[in-house]
Amino acid sequence: MDAPRHPAPDAGPARGPRPPLVPIERLDAVPDAALAALAAAAARHGFDSEALAEAERLLPAMAEAMRGPAIRAALAARTEPRMALARLFAYDDAVPAERVQALLGAETTGALAAAGLLEPAPAPRGAGWRARGRLMPFEGLLVWSDRPDAGDAAVMGPGATTQGAARLLPARIAGDVLDVGCGAGSFALLAARRGARRATGVDIAPRAVALARFNARLNRVTAEFAAGDLLAPVAGRAFDLIVAQPPYVVEPEGLGGVTYLHGGARGDAVLRRLLAGLGRALAPGGRALVVADLWLPRGATLHETLRAHLGDPALDLVTLAAPGLSAPIQAAAYASLDDPSLGERYAWAVARYLEHFAALDAQPVHAALVVRRRAHAAPEALTVTVPVAGFAGRDGRDVDQLLAAMDLLGAPDATLLRAALRASRHATWVEERRAPDPAAEARYSVRFERGALARDRELSGSSLVLAATLDAAPSVAAAVERWAAEVGASPAEVRDEVLAFARDGLASGLLVPAS
Template identity: 40%
Template sequence: MMLAPIDRLSLLSSAQADALRARLVEVAYDERAIARGESIAPGLFDALRLPLVHDALSLDDAPASDLALLFAYMGRVSLERFERALTPALSALALELGLVTRGDDGSVASPFLLMPFMGLWIISDPLSQDGDAVMGPGPTTHELARLLPARTPRSVLDVGCGAGTFALLAADRGSAEAVGVDINPRAVELARINARLNGLSAEFLAGDLFAPVEGRRFDLVISQPPFVARAPEVDAAVFLHGGTYGDELALSLIARCPRVLLPTGRALMLLDAPVRPGAPLHLRLREALGDAPVDVAVFSTPGMSPDLMAVGYTARSLESLEGYAATVRRYRHHLRALGVTEFSHAIVLLLPPGGRFSISLPVRSLSALDGEAIERWCDAIDLASRDPDTLLAATVRPAPGLVFAEERATPDRSVEPTWRVRSERGVAVSRELSEASWALLEAIATQETVAGAVEVYAELCGASAEDVREQVLGFVREHLAKGLLAWERGGASG
């Protein structure tokens, strides 16, 4: 399918944008409206469930459902219902701008997506389009947005910005310098249209990776680089492809990232990466970064299987079952030839100045992470790198979101229990604990300082504080890094 022209959309005035935005708020076309559609046959690919979504939304009398059907799920609505949802004047404006088109039967459809996202509305191209289609917010965008710092950075760079989602979110939250860059000129133009639609000021520049911002530095760099493996002789959406394996573009982006970070800046990225035996992602990132003075952390959970990856990313732009069957086989053969048997779904965090560590942390789910959890972990890593005296004077506690339990296979209390920690949110993973670890965690949780925990643990062990000091410090450093412990900055050394 050919991309819809955007020249008329560029004519949207600020006053018209204000009126359209006010109407979208009035009829509650927000993420709750999308949630109604997402609740129908969840987990299935859109090609399978969209007919049911269309049917359910068309039977709902709410104006927001008509707008969701039209702008989120590529359905058709009658002109009468469209005018009721947007008002006749705004409906006429949408037709004039090319945001919607009329069919021979008088109904309207949209060649664009118009998605609500965290208080914004983002115009983008449908993912079924090929070529230079521009991506807007999706499920992974929400995952990454949850990880943004609670304190709004002064300057934010959105690399591969697509429709401008993260740069606009930063501007909406008060960043003084919100910049988006994309190699696709269409993306830059749509991002500028979205800035006007949302009444925000942001800068959008066309160019490859960091070339448009050469010489500038930022507090936060954020990106969702393309990460789908590019199979030979497969025509699919190029805006998804990250190279032969899928992670080459992301590695190139990350390697260049330190040069645009301020000394206290951070980079935050989301991608799916093939699991390569003997070459875990955090070490591939370290190799790509060379001797750049940054720390690398990867928070990962199992990604899609190669079979689902093949199905999901070849079905997007193919209309015939016969064509799909041939293409999905070629894609799957490509992954098999590369030896790819699994993928990881990962958040990558770069922290300068550093060079202290490269670490990979498996997490229960990326949905268990948020900006507070990431900030807490960064504080914990900071403390773990300090000298022994600072660590001994610090107040350390089990991280929020953990549940500790003694488990027995029988109610008989004479049976030795198994000690477990279960992670409900945050960086730590659920695990079994030794009796010694349980006792040490109890000492840490009840003492004002790590030094106090050393004294308590030494008494439990029948040893001197000097005898157990290094053991306790090693335990604290390890579990600060793994997210089981957190630095309580308001405590003794905070």
């Protein structure tokens, strides 16, 4: 036989053992009563997002393999029930058997052990239990998933990006909702909990569907789940809301792909196919929220790149774009999922990622895409990129307001004159003087909170008064009247000035439509 013309890609040092997957075969056998008792115990003992946030604050923003041992050590010294449950369910720690039994009850402990969800493990003083996978509090829900370092077949539960996306969703969700690439079901369960008429999750991995169904039962919410490629399992249906966090990590050659993590050599293979299909799957007036990290090629603009993937020219696209994590931080984080022992293979994988990132010649962007199919025909679709520092502190109201602002921006004068505008609730209006002399010339500016969907800017004194006039008026038309009186002109003379200022204010985030 001929020798291969190219050597096989370097597959790197052998991988050490990875944590076990959740055994999905016996999930159906866990009685409803045990699941209800588990959820009740978590609520009673305060094992919720707050407890987890408190534990996370012990060592934030560091790869899991590094901070895990430190968090476990810190929590082992804590006596509160919620921290014992955090150790057991979120931090892979063995907790003494009698403590677990006291917290969950003997029957629930037994049922979880019978299903293989708890396994015996030596604890510091005798026998203990350790969870298989993780049970994570998420927006008032509990979500059982695999550990992120459990290998190719791991099913992802709610992580930091899932949390960020959840905040950008409306507080009340109506209509038909689809969670694409649902993993352990986080977005579909959340939509059902927030009021969706029908919540559906789809995932390429049948294991994900099994875990998502289990989680629906655990949280007593009604949601449907199906296995298949992207939108194929729901072909022919149209949704009011679609949510997705596709796998977006680049896959260096030889590393071996992980379904929940990798999106091909550029990381965008699944994202591109998803965006291309959204037009058909959104109902009129429907909206999609897609969160992803991207590597934007040098010289390319984000909104042209994304618009090209979207295909359908009739869809509005508003992208919130924050700087992504640097290449070394991403390399360390993803390599540590490949080799959680941080051994020889970890070092090899870091080098593979770094080489791969360098070859991309691109910059990292963390993005939330809001795609909307208008309910009524619009003259031109919107394509807007809003630079933000991050998504912390943003919520669904900000996204609604942003879309409403974009609508008004493109509307005819008569529509804008009827609208009422308000100053952004994220702004601080600043007056500065170089001397403590009230007669000294002042500089005016508006500064936004970190992460606001707007950028700081200088203002003239008269712009500040005009912004205040618009903020106080019941409509832009009324502001035209008031401004005319203020400057001693006729409304017809100042109308264009006020409209131009209003549009500029909407475009820059200074002004928002009154809700």
